[in-house]
Each structure stands twice: as C-alpha cells, then as structure tokens.
Amino acid sequence: MRDDTRRWIEADKRHAWHPFTPQDEWTHADHDPLILVRGEGPWLWDSEGRRYLDGNASIWTNIHGHAHPVINAAIRTQLEQVAHTSYLGFGNPRASELAEKLTSFFPEQTLERVFFSDDGSTAMECAMKMSLQFRMQTGAEDRRAFVAFAEGYHGDTLGAASLGGVSRFFERFRGMGPEVRFVRSLDELRAMPAEEVHAVVIEPLIQGVNEMRPWPAGMLRELRSWSERAGVLLILDEVMTGFGRTGTMFACQQEAVIPDFLCVAKGLTGGYLPLAATLTTRRIYEAFGGAADQAFYYGHSFTANPLGCAAALASLSLFESEGTLESLPEKIAHLSWRLDELRRDCPEVVDVRQCGMVAGIELKAGLGAQTCVLAREFGLLTRPIRDTVVLMPPLCVEKDHLDMAVEAIRRAARKAQASVSGGCE
Missing domain, CATH: 3.90.1150.10 (Aspartate Aminotransferase, domain 1)
Known part of the structure; x- marks a missing residue:
C-alpha cells in the first residue's frame, strides 16, 4: 500500500464519522477502505x-459521468465571476435561469414556482413545512396528518425522517416529528377518513431504500385521482427517480401526473454539487402573499448557490446536446x-x-x-x-x-x- 493511501486511511479512522456505517467495523485494524x-x-x-x-x-x-468537460467548464466560468452570493434578499443569474428551466419540463400553469435548498432531505422539509403553512393560511389547519407508504424513505432530517417507513433507520425517532400515518397500498389509503389527511407522500414508480421495489403500473395515476377528489395534497419525492433514472426526465411524467409538490436533488447538478429544489403550483404560492407573517420563513445559507445552479444548467443542457x-x-x-x-x-x-x-x-x-x-x-x-x-x-x-x-x-x-x-x- 502506498504511503499516502495509508496516511489517508489512518486520518480517516482517527477522525472521520461515516454515514450509515457501524464505526467499529470501519475502524477495525483489518479493514482497509x-x-x-x-x-x-x-x-x-x-x-x-x-x-x-x-x-x-x-x-x-x-x-x-465524472469530469464531464461541459459541466467542468460551466463551474469554472461561474467560479471566475463569483462562487456564492446570498439568495436572501438578492437574486443571481444562474438561479433565475435554473428556476425557469425546471418549470419548463411541466405544462404551463402547473408547477410554476421553485424553492431551492441543499439536498433531498431539505427539499422534503420544504414541501412539508410549506404544505402545512398553506393549510394554516387557507383555513384548513385542522388537516395535519401526513400519509406515507410503509418501507419508504424520504431523508434523514427529523421532519423527513418522520415520513420514513424503514424501521431500522427511523423507529427510534417515532413521535418526535409531525403526525404521520403509514399505509401499504392504495386500498389502505382509500379506507382512511380522507378529511383527516393533510398530504400524502410517495416515491413515484419505485421505492429506493425498500430494496428497489416498483409500484404497480397505473398506481401513481390512481393516487393522484384519489388525492384530488379527497382534497389531499400530493408530494412526490423524485430525489432518486428524477433526471432520467426511470427512462423519462421525471418518473411522474410516465403516468401524466402533476403533483402539488415535486422534490428533486441528487442528479440535479449531474452529481457535482449539493443542490435541491421543491417545485410547487401557483395555488400554493399565492397563499404566501400579503402580510409579512404569511411569508415562508425557511432557508439555507447556500440556497441557490451560483456554482450549483451553473452545474445544474450544464447538466440539463447535456440531456439535449447528447x-x-x-x-x-x-x-x-x-x-x-x-x-x-x-x-x-x-x-x-x-x-x-x-x-x-x-x-x-x-x-x-x-x-x-x-x-x-x-x-x-x-x-x-x-x-x-x-x-x-x-x-x-x-x-x-x-x-x-x-x-x-x-x-x-x-x-x-x-x-x-x-x-x-x-x-x-
């Protein structure tokens, strides 16, 4: 083993803490990562x-792919201008262009607004808090129960973790977040009193952390029909499935479904930089106008960071050019x-x-x-x-x-x- 490899491994084992990793096994003397x-x-x-x-x-x-020359060049060009500027009280060119591009993938007057954050968990947190505040500001605050599907996974921050159905990850945190009810099928959801349900959350077409288990064909379309009839908001977690993974740009497009909230991250920048987005409708957005106390008080220091937005725009351009x-x-x-x-x-x-x-x-x-x-x-x-x-x-x-x-x-x-x-x- 090379000396620099050994030095990096030793520093890692002394000081680093890896996600989803039993650290005793990782730091064992016989393990060379x-x-x-x-x-x-x-x-x-x-x-x-x-x-x-x-x-x-x-x-x-x-x-x-890694080290793609188009994405590399886009990041370098942006870096020569400015690496980061605040999105609180200011805009930046790449964020404006990216918001416009993301909404262009959907029919006009559907998903018209984009709220940027950092990763899949925060994209889901945005959708959760935004949807709850929407209810509060439209006179329906009594509907607060989220419904999620068993064995689903929607992130690790406390709110997103509340939606998680994988017991080995989330059971110890049950009851510490918002009210969530779990179902295993659309039939179980239909049997639930709809007037008690605030929003339903799903990974469209396929559950990821549930060992890659696809949903039956047509299930997403049926779910959307039920949610519209029941007045229940639909949140789609496309953190994994977005940007071509399922064969279309977004999984929901395969069943012609437009949700109330669409959450994306992971592949948004082509895998280069942390960036996430929560897309929503004019109906949701307009409930946050008016008085200052109706604003959505949520954000991150690196929201809509120019480098990430530049990488995302370059990645999206490659879908067309390649x-x-x-x-x-x-x-x-x-x-x-x-x-x-x-x-x-x-x-x-x-x-x-x-x-x-x-x-x-x-x-x-x-x-x-x-x-x-x-x-x-x-x-x-x-x-x-x-x-x-x-x-x-x-x-x-x-x-x-x-x-x-x-x-x-x-x-x-x-x-x-x-x-x-x-x-x-």
Whole structure:
C-alpha cells in the first residue's frame, strides 16, 4: 500500500464519522477502505491506481459521468465571476435561469414556482413545512396528518425522517416529528377518513431504500385521482427517480401526473454539487402573499448557490446536446436482457427488480454485503440494501459497461456463496 493511501486511511479512522456505517467495523485494524481519488465518465480510480465502474452513480447522484468537460467548464466560468452570493434578499443569474428551466419540463400553469435548498432531505422539509403553512393560511389547519407508504424513505432530517417507513433507520425517532400515518397500498389509503389527511407522500414508480421495489403500473395515476377528489395534497419525492433514472426526465411524467409538490436533488447538478429544489403550483404560492407573517420563513445559507445552479444548467443542457433520454430505451432493454439472464442462470439470485436504469438484484440471505465487497475484484463499485445489490450507473454507460457490471455481480455472488457452500455453476 502506498504511503499516502495509508496516511489517508489512518486520518480517516482517527477522525472521520461515516454515514450509515457501524464505526467499529470501519475502524477495525483489518479493514482497509478504498480511497477514491479520480473519476472520468462512468469510471472511478482509487489511490492505489485501480479502476472501477461506478455502479451506484456515487450514491445515486451522477448522471453524465465524472469530469464531464461541459459541466467542468460551466463551474469554472461561474467560479471566475463569483462562487456564492446570498439568495436572501438578492437574486443571481444562474438561479433565475435554473428556476425557469425546471418549470419548463411541466405544462404551463402547473408547477410554476421553485424553492431551492441543499439536498433531498431539505427539499422534503420544504414541501412539508410549506404544505402545512398553506393549510394554516387557507383555513384548513385542522388537516395535519401526513400519509406515507410503509418501507419508504424520504431523508434523514427529523421532519423527513418522520415520513420514513424503514424501521431500522427511523423507529427510534417515532413521535418526535409531525403526525404521520403509514399505509401499504392504495386500498389502505382509500379506507382512511380522507378529511383527516393533510398530504400524502410517495416515491413515484419505485421505492429506493425498500430494496428497489416498483409500484404497480397505473398506481401513481390512481393516487393522484384519489388525492384530488379527497382534497389531499400530493408530494412526490423524485430525489432518486428524477433526471432520467426511470427512462423519462421525471418518473411522474410516465403516468401524466402533476403533483402539488415535486422534490428533486441528487442528479440535479449531474452529481457535482449539493443542490435541491421543491417545485410547487401557483395555488400554493399565492397563499404566501400579503402580510409579512404569511411569508415562508425557511432557508439555507447556500440556497441557490451560483456554482450549483451553473452545474445544474450544464447538466440539463447535456440531456439535449447528447440525446441522453433518447439513448435510454436501448440501454434499458439491454440491461433487462442481462438481468433476466442473471436471474435465470445464477442460483444465488432470488429476484431482480428494475425500473428504467434502476435495478435491484436480491441475493440469498447473507450474501449482499460480501458480494459488493467482492465485486471490487471484478471492477465494480456498488452498495447493498440488506441483501439486494443496487445497480444504478451513470446514464452515460454503454452496453458493454452494463455487461461488465452484471458479470461482476454474478462472479462476486458465486464467490460469496462459495465461501459458504458453493456457487453458480
């Protein structure tokens, strides 16, 4: 191991605290974590010079690949002008342009307003607080109960965590945030007294942290019809599904659904910089006019930061100049074919779930984490959710990259099983 690698690992183990990580295991003397130092396209390199395919798009954020020259240039150009200015009492050109661009993806007079924040959790917090204040300022403050779906995930700040249905993450914090009721299906939601429900929250088309589980086709459209009839606000969490992941720019577009609030983050800047947005309608926005005490008193120091907005505009321009969405159907079909092969031929695979370029490969119990570690030997980086291996590469991947990723999972699963009782034939 190189001296600089060892120095970085030792400093990490002495001082850093990693998310979603049992620190005793991380800091154990036998554990040598990868130190990632460089990226290009769908590839990452560690400090020892080894190359890997970025199989989970750097925690579901990267869209067009690492070190894309167009995004790099946009950030450099903005940096030469100004890195950051306050959005409290001031505007900036890139934020104006980005707000206009985001609203252009939806029909006129629908999602017309954009509130910027920092990440997926804060985008959800904005929607929650904004929706509650909307009720208070329109004479419907008695409706305060949120409804979320079991095993859903909407972020880790306290309000967003209240919506989380994954017990191992959120059970200890139950009752510390807003009132939330959980349902497992649309039928359970329909059975609930609608007049008690303030808003319903969902990850459209597919739940992410719930081991990549798609919703039935048409469910989102039915949910929207119910919410409109019941006078319930609809909040869509597109933090994971936005920006092409499911095959369209936004997942809700596949079922022609326009929510009251749409939350985006992760891929908004192409995976470069923290930036989030909460889109909402004129009806919601107009309830915050008038007296000063009706304003939305919420914000962050780096709200609408110019560097992030410049990266986002560049990323969105690439969807057009590189035909990103147009290239996806062939890639999605190829991934489906390779995953079907894996499901059929590899006995370690229990199930495969896919929605666009998002896939979850469920393995036999106890194999998920070990398979992801072993996949590094075959040039793939990704992470499991329980025993489901996530495959969600940058959208710039080619079909041979997908072949390599699926084969790496096959070989790693075989090797993981062999350490117990044998592997794939």
